[in-house]
Amino acid sequence: MPNTTSGVAAVALAIDWQAGDQILCFDGEFPANVTPWQQAARRWGAHVQMAPLPDPRGPCEDWLGDVAARLARGVRVLAISAVQFQSGWRAPLAELSALCQRYGTQLAVDGVQAVGCVPLDVTALGIDYLACGSHKWLMGPEGAGFLYIRRERLAALHQTQAGWLSHEDPVAFLLRGGGLLRYDRPIRQRADWLEGGNVAAAACAGLGASVGILLELGIDAIFAHVQAWHDRLEPQLRDLGLEVLRHPEARHRSGILAALPSPGVDVARVQQALADLGVAMSSPDGRLRFSAHWPSPLDETELLARHLAAVLRSDGLGTLPS
Numbered sequence: 162m163p164n165t166t167s168g169v170a171a172v173a174l175a176i177d178w179q180a181g182d183q184i185l186c187f188d189g190e191f192p193a194n195v196t197p198w199q200q201a202a203r204r205w206g207a208h209v210q211m212a213p214l215p216d217p218r219g220p221c222e223d224w225l226g227d228v229a230a231r232l233a234r235g236v237r238v239l240a241i242s243a244v245q246f247q248s249g250w251r252a253p254l255a256e257l258s259a260l261c262q263r264y265g266t267q268l269a270v271d272g273v274q275a276v277g278c279v280p281l282d283v284t285a286l287g288i289d290y291l292a293c294g295s296h297k298w299l300m301g302p303e304g305a306g307f308l309y310i311r312r313e314r315l316a317a318l319h320q321t322q323a324g325w326l327s328h329e330d331p332v333a334f335l336l337r338g339g340g341l342l343r344y345d346r347p348i349r350q351r352a353d354w355l356e357g358g359n360v361a362a363a364a365c366a367g368l369g370a371s372v373g374i375l376l377e378l379g380i381d382a383i384f385a386h387v388q389a390w391h392d393r394l395e396p397q398l399r400d401l402g403l404e405v406l407r408h409p410e411a412r413h414r415s416g417i418l419a420a421l422p423s424p425g426v427d428v429a430r431v432q433q434a435l436a437d438l439g440v441a442m443s444s445p446d447g448r449l450r451f452s453a454h455w456p457s458p459l460d461e462t463e464l465l466a467r468h469l470a471a472v473l474r475s476d477g478l479g480t481l482p483s
C-alpha cells in the first residue's frame with residue numbers, strides 16, 4: 162500500500178455493505194480515516210455517524226459508555242486512529258476492541274501516528290484492519306506503507322480491486338515459458354491480493370531498512386526514550402504559558418507532544434519562525450505539535466524551549482508569563 166489512505170480505502174471499498182449499515186467515525190480525526198468511509202457509504206447506502214472524541218487529558222470511561230451505546234444500536238465498522246494527530250491522545254484500543262467484539266462491530270484502525278513509536282499488537286488487540294503509511298513514526302520514505310487484515314475477515318471481503326498480480330501464480334507466464342498466459346487463475350485468498358500491480362520498490366526497501374533499525378532498538382525502548390524527552394519538554398512548555406495536552410496516564414500517551422498556545426498567538430507564524438531557527442515542528446489545527454523520535458537527544462529540549470521563548474517574545478507572536 163502506498164499510504165494510509167489507500168489502505169483505509171481498500172478496506173472501505175471491499176466490505177460487503179448492506180444499505181443502512183452504520184459506520185462510526187470521530188470528529189477531529191485526520192480526514193484520511195473519514196473520507197474513504199464516506200465514499201463507501203455514498204456508494205452502498207450506508208451511513209457515517211460522527212461521534213465526539215474525549216478530552217485528550219481526561220478519563221474516557223464516559224466516552225467508552227457513549228461508544229458502547231452507539232454500538233449497541235448497530236454499527237458495522239468503527240474507524241479510529243490509534244493516536245490522534247492533533248493531540249497525541251492514544252485510543253484505548255483494547256477496550257474498543259472488546260466492545261466491538263461484544264456488539265459484532267469490525268474495528269478499523271489508522272495506525273500512522275502510532276506504529277514505530279508506540280507498542281501496538283494487532284493480534285492481541287483483536288484489530289480487524291490497520292492501515293499505515295511509512296513516512297511518520299516508521300521513518301520510511303513516502304510511497305510505502307501497509308495494510309493489515311485479520312485473517313478471519315478475508316473471506317467476506319469483495320475482491321473488487323484485484324489486479325494482474327492478485328492471481329495465484331501470477332508471473333508464471335513471464336518466467337516459465339510459453340502457453341501459461343491465462344485469465345482464469347483464482348484470486349489469492351490472502352490479504353496480498355490487494356497488491357494487484359507493481360509497488361514502489363525503492364520506497365519499500367527504505368521502509369524495510371528503517372523497520373530493521375526500529376526493531377533492533379525495540380519499540381518499548383523507543384517509547385520510553387520519547388516519553389523521557391516529553392517529560393523534559395513538558396514543564397518548559399508550561400513555563401512558557403502553553404497548555405500542554407498530554408494525558409497523565411502512559412497508556413494514552415504517544416510520540417506526539419501537543420500544546421495549545423495562549424489566545425491570540427498565531428501558531429502558523431510561530432511554526433515559520435521556529436523553522437527559520439532550524440526547528441521542525443508542525444501546527445495541525447492550531448496546536449503546536451512536537452514529535453521527537455529515537456534519534457532526538459534529550460538535551461535538545463532546552464535549546465527548543467529557548468528558541469520557542471525567543472519566538473513567542475518577538476514580533477507580537479505571543480505573550481510570555483512575567
Ligand SMILES: Cc1ncc(COP(=O)(O)O)c(C=O)c1O
Pocket residue numbers: 164165166167191193194242244245246271273274293294
Ligand atoms: C492520523 C493520520 N492519518 C493519515 C495521515 C496521512 O495519510 P496518508 O498516509 O494517506 O497520506 C496523517 C498525516 O499525514 C495522519 O496524521
